[in-house]
Amino acid sequence: MNISTASLASPAVLSLTEPEPKEIDALAFDYFLIELVNTLKDSSAVASKRNKQREDDMIAAGILAAPAPLPSLSVKKDSIRDSVASAKSAKALEEEEEAVKTRLESIGYQVGGHLAERLCRDRPRFSDTLDTVKFICKDFWVVVWNKQVDNLRTNHRGVYVLQDNLFKPLSRISSYNGSADALKRAKLYLAMPCGLLRGALARLGLQGTVSSDTTSLPQCSFQVKLPKGS
Amino acid sequence: MAPPAALPPRIRAIAFITPSNAPILVRSYAHQNELQCHYIAHMSLDVIEERAPKATDCYLGHLYSMEDVAVYGYITATRVKIVIALALADAVVKDGDIIAIFKALHTAYYQSLANPFLQLSQPVGAEGQDYSLAVLAGGGKWKGLRMRVDAIRKAVGAADDD
Numbered sequence: 294m295n296i297s298t299a300s301l302a303s304p305a306v307l308s309l310t311e312p313e314p315k316e317i318d319a320l321a322f323d324y325f326l327i328e329l330v331n332t333l334k335d336s337s338a339v340a341s342k343r344n345k346q347r348e349d350d351m352i353a354a355g356i357l358a359a360p361a362p363l364p365s366l367s368v369k370k371d372s373i374r375d376s377v378a379s380a381k382s383a384k385a386l387e388e389e390e391e392a393v394k395t396r397l398e399s400i401g402y403q404v405g406g407h408l409a410e411r412l413c414r415d416r417p418r419f420s421d422t423l424d425t426v427k428f429i430c431k432d433f434w435v436v437v438w439n440k441q442v443d444n445l446r447t448n449h450r451g452v453y454v455l456q457d458n459l460f461k462p463l464s465r466i467s468s469y470n471g472s473a474d475a476l477k478r479a480k481l482y483l484a485m486p487c488g489l490l491r492g493a494l495a496r497l498g499l500q501g502t503v504s505s506d507t508t509s510l511p512q513c514s515f516q517v518k519l520p521k522g523s
Numbered sequence: 524m525a526p527p528a529a530l531p532p533r534i535r536a537i538a539f540i541t542p543s544n545a546p547i548l549v550r551s552y553a554h555q556n557e558l559q560c561h562y563i564a565h566m567s568l569d570v571i572e573e574r575a576p577k578a579t580d581c582y583l584g585h586l587y588s589m590e591d592v593a594v595y596g597y598i599t600a601t602r603v604k605i606v607i608a609l610a611l612a613d614a615v616v617k618d619g620d621i622i623a624i625f626k627a628l629h630t631a632y633y634q635s636l637a638n639p640f641l642q643l644s645q646p647v648g649a650e651g652q653d654y655s656l657a658v659l660a661g662g663g664k665w666k667g668l669r670m671r672v673d674a675i676r677k678a679v680g681a682a683d684d685d
Contacts, residue, residue: 305678306620309627312634403639410633413600414626417579496601498542 319439326462330397330481337392341385394484401488402495409493412436422519425497426453433493437486438462451501451519455490460513462486472510479507490515532612534624534676535592538564539632539668542602547632550672553610560608563594567606571596582622597625605629624679631671638667 351357412432419425430442434457444456462482468475483505491503494517501519538560539547551560570586575598583596592608593616599605605628609616 306623306627306675309630309675309678310623311626312630407633407637410599410601410636414629414633416600418581418598418600420579498602 322437323461323465326482326485329400329485330393333393333396334389334481337396338389341389341392390481393481397481397484398488398491401485401490402492405489405492405494406496408436408489409433409496413497419497422451422499423447425494425499426455426517428497429490429493430455433490437489451521453517453519454514455517456512456514458512460486460507460511463507463511463513466510475510476507479510480505483507483513487515490517494519532593532609532614532616534607534679535610536560536563536606536608537628537672537676538567538604538606539628540564540568540604540606542604544568544604547603548668548672550669550676552676563589563592563608564606567594567596568604571598571604571606582618582625584618595621595625597622597629599629603629603632605632624675627675627678628672631668631675635668635671 348357412428416428416432419428426445426447430445434440434442438457438461440457440459440461442455443458444454446454446456462485463479466475466479466482468478487503487505491501494501494503499519501517504516504518505513506516507513533552535553536549536551538549541547546561546564549557549560549564551557566589567586571583574583574586574596578598581597581599583598586594586596586606588594588611591611593611594606594608597605605625607621607624607628
């Protein structure tokens with residue numbers, strides 16, 4: 294070995310540079326998302342029940358003023374099969390769903406950020422915003438959902454619409470009560486993907502909002518709004 | 524036997540810096556004090572700022588030499604800046620080697636960052652818009668990253684054994 298050009302990068306360094314890729318079954322993520330949504334749904338139902346209980350206790354103890362009585366909302370029993378949910382008013386249900394969505398999104402935000410960091414390792418830096426969004430559409434999408442985005446549109450003013458005609462988390466959702474109900478349920482499963490995208494974009498330096506929209510399963514579109522000038 | 528004259532240069536300091544220029548980890552290996560490492564990192568930030576907008580590559584090359592160290596810079600696609608200071612030596616330093624070390628450091632960074640237990644001490648939602656805050660929270664006691672960085676430094680040092 295020629296010592297005069299003694300190499301800094303020993304095999305030990307190279308093995309740290311190229312860590313062995315770890316692989317998991319692609320379906321694991323599907324199963325995970327299904328379980329995650331349901332678990333968090335239960336968890337946040339318990340949390341909101343506890344909060345309500347605490348509030349009621351405080352009202353009973355006279356610490357907190359009682360809220361103005363709400364106009365009685367008709368309880369929609371027909372479309373909701375869950376026994377937990379059926380007894381609750383529409384407003385409480387909405388609040389609960391919002392809480393689950395927030396949780397799912399923040400989990401997605403973390404995961405998306407770390408994933409973006411990882412995927413960026415072997416690529417050059419991004420030249421502009423469109424380049425970054427394209428990276429999300431191609432590399433990021435392939436890793437998470439095993440395909441590329443089908444359609445990307447932009448108004449060149451910071452709004453990007455990413456459309457996927459067969460979005461994986463939605464591909465197996467159906468309901469006893471017809472497609473309208475399935476669509477309603479599907480919304481919950483889009484919270485984590487939204488968070489994933491937002492987290493990945495944030496880590497790449499683009500702080501924006503991501504909203505999802507689906508009109509017919511399993512098609513889905515994400516609208517990414519980035520602040521002007523980015 | 525080959526002359527033992529040109530040993531590969533040792534790493535004297537390694538620094539990770541967030542996109543908003545806050546220090547994540549500043550690790551010093553020389554006998555000099557920690558302050559000088561912060562000083563080196565500060566100086567390299569100026570040079571990085573100057574070069575980064577023009578460069579499309581992550582590797583920014585040799586930034587500057589000062590006293591007895593040569594400083595190299597790297598900026599990831601996620602705009603995390605990594606700086607290493609090598610002791611000046613006679614041996615030729617190849618860019619490819621430095622890039623390999625930087626890649627290893629970046630790998631160490633994201634592996635440590637992905638630790639799901641890292642931010643448990645952080646109140647939920649406190650990170651706000653800038654994740655650097657969450658990173659900083661781990662700065663002082665961020666053992667995982669420190670251990671990984673030390674391992675890389677050791678691996679680099681191992682080169683002079685063969």
